Amino acid sequence: MKLRFSMTGLAAIAIVAGACSGSATAVPSAAAGASAAAGASAGAGASAGAGASAGAGAGGGIALLLPSVDAARYEAADRPDFEAKIKALCPTVAYAYNNAAGSAPTQQQQAEAAITNGAKVLVLDAQDGDAAGTIVTAAAAKGIKVISYDRLIKGGSSPDYYISFDNEKVGQLQGTALLAKLTADGKTSAKVVWINGSPKDNNASLFKKGAHSVLDGKVTIVKEDAMANWKPEEAQQIMEAAITSLGKDGFDAVYSANDGGAGGAYAAMKSNGVDVTTKPMTGQDAELAAVQRILLGQQYMDVYKQIKPEAEAAATLACALATGTTPDAALVNSKVNNGTIDVPSVLLTPIAITADGSNGTKSIQDSVVADQFYGATSVASICDAKVDAGLPAACTKYGVK
Numbered sequence: 117m118k119l120r121f122s123m124t125g126l127a128a129i130a131i132v133a134g135a136c137s138g139s140a141t142a143v144p145s146a147a148a149g150a151s152a153a154a155g156a157s158a159g160a161g162a163s164a165g166a167g168a169s170a171g172a173g174a175g176g177g178i179a180l181l182l183p184s185v186d187a188a189r190y191e192a193a194d195r196p197d198f199e200a201k202i203k204a205l206c207p208t209v210a211y212a213y214n215n216a217a218g219s220a221p222t223q224q225q226q227a228e229a230a231i232t233n234g235a236k237v238l239v240l241d242a243q244d245g246d247a248a249g250t251i252v253t254a255a256a257a258k259g260i261k262v263i264s265y266d267r268l269i270k271g272g273s274s275p276d277y278y279i280s281f282d283n284e285k286v287g288q289l290q291g292t293a294l295l296a297k298l299t300a301d302g303k304t305s306a307k308v309v310w311i312n313g314s315p316k317d318n319n320a321s322l323f324k325k326g327a328h329s330v331l332d333g334k335v336t337i338v339k340e341d342a343m344a345n346w347k348p349e350e351a352q353q354i355m356e357a358a359i360t361s362l363g364k365d366g367f368d369a370v371y372s373a374n375d376g377g378a379g380g381a382y383a384a385m386k387s388n389g390v391d392v393t394t395k396p397m398t399g400q401d402a403e404l405a406a407v408q409r410i411l412l413g414q415q416y417m418d419v420y421k422q423i424k425p426e427a428e429a430a431a432t433l434a435c436a437l438a439t440g441t442t443p444d445a446a447l448v449n450s451k452v453n454n455g456t457i458d459v460p461s462v463l464l465t466p467i468a469i470t471a472d473g474s475n476g477t478k479s480i481q482d483s484v485v486a487d488q489f490y491g492a493t494s495v496a497s498i499c500d501a502k503v504d505a506g507l508p509a510a511c512t513k514y515g516v517k
């Protein structure tokens with residue numbers, strides 16, 4: 117691990133266009149091996165194609181810096197969607213990829229290496245939104261542009277663009293669907309165990325704010341805590357503690373900020389013999405495991421964010437900035453204040469989903485299946501009897517086909 121992280125820091129720009137375009141743009145050779153380690157840690161072969169000759173940063177390239185492997189989205193969607201788009205738009209521009217695997221210091225190192233290696237554009241999904249201000253300051257000093265990807269960078273200097281979803285709306289959708297379900301079940305002032313996201317992530321504050329704006333006064337919050345680092349096991353511990361103090365019948369529902377957290381809470385309920393089908397739970401990211409839980413009645417709803425348009429907007433801006441062309445003005449549809457300036461922003465709309473599309477949500481069939489969110493074999497992946505013997509019947513019941 118130690119070697120991997122330190123080498124990754126040195127080699128941030130090492131993962132080359134080969135990873136996205138098949139035609140390797142070049143990398144300092146010492147870095148190529150390190151990028152293999154980084155890629156492997158994130159579960160993907162990022163280094164394929166590495167080993168060409170000139171420095172990747174020499175011509176001015178794009179570095180994509182993602183924060184974590186705890187949520188499936190980063191390796192399964194953000195990264196491949198971003199890479200496909202830059203391959204289409206600016207295939208000759210050097211490209212580097214790093215995943216900080218949940219560590220802000222690792223991300224700092226990776227960003228510093230990208231800057232040292234001459235990147236022209238950083239697309240940064242900040243592990244720590246305040247700490248990342250120093251990365252922007254260092255980048256700006258060298259004329260490097262920074263796109264704040266998915267999470268807003270707040271501390272210190274300001275990014276050039278921000279691309280994300282309406283994150284307060286994410287929380288509102290979670291709260292609204294949960295309240296509708298509890299009301300339909302005849303539960304008034306339902307007792308809710310509440311699990312927020314990482315306080316280091318500006319998004320987490322917005323999800324929390326949005327959900328509270330809907331649920332406060334309508335439910336009884338019997339426990340509220342936060343995953344320190346967005347880790348499922350942190351949510352599992354919070355849920356364990358809640359069950360210990362409240363008892364199995366001491367709560368009616370679970371607010372979880374995302375699917376990783378819902379997975380952790382589900383594990384804790386299951387191991388304590390709680391009937392999860394009687395405890396409606398929220399989530400976010402439409403992870404495959406969560407959508408399967410929803411079909412099986414083990415999670416009530418999810419917030420589906422179409423990652424492709426988000427990643428493609430980032431790639432479009434990054435290619436424009438890297439090649440010195442003016443980004444299409446129509447792409448930028450908003451401004452978000454990061455405490456220092458109004459950052460030109462692209463904000464996308466999140467979608468609430470449930471198994472059957474009730475309570476003002478979309479169904480699984482009309483959302484993730486229609487979009488082939490898990491690839492061309494989405495239905496087979498979702499309805500896989502090997503994952504749970506009940507899935508084929510659940511798919512039939514909810515028209516997943």
Ligand code: BGC
Nearest residue numbers: 184187267317319346374401
């Ligand atoms: C993202 C979510 C994700 C969470 C944990 C947030 O910033 O917007 O989609 O679940 O981070 O990685």
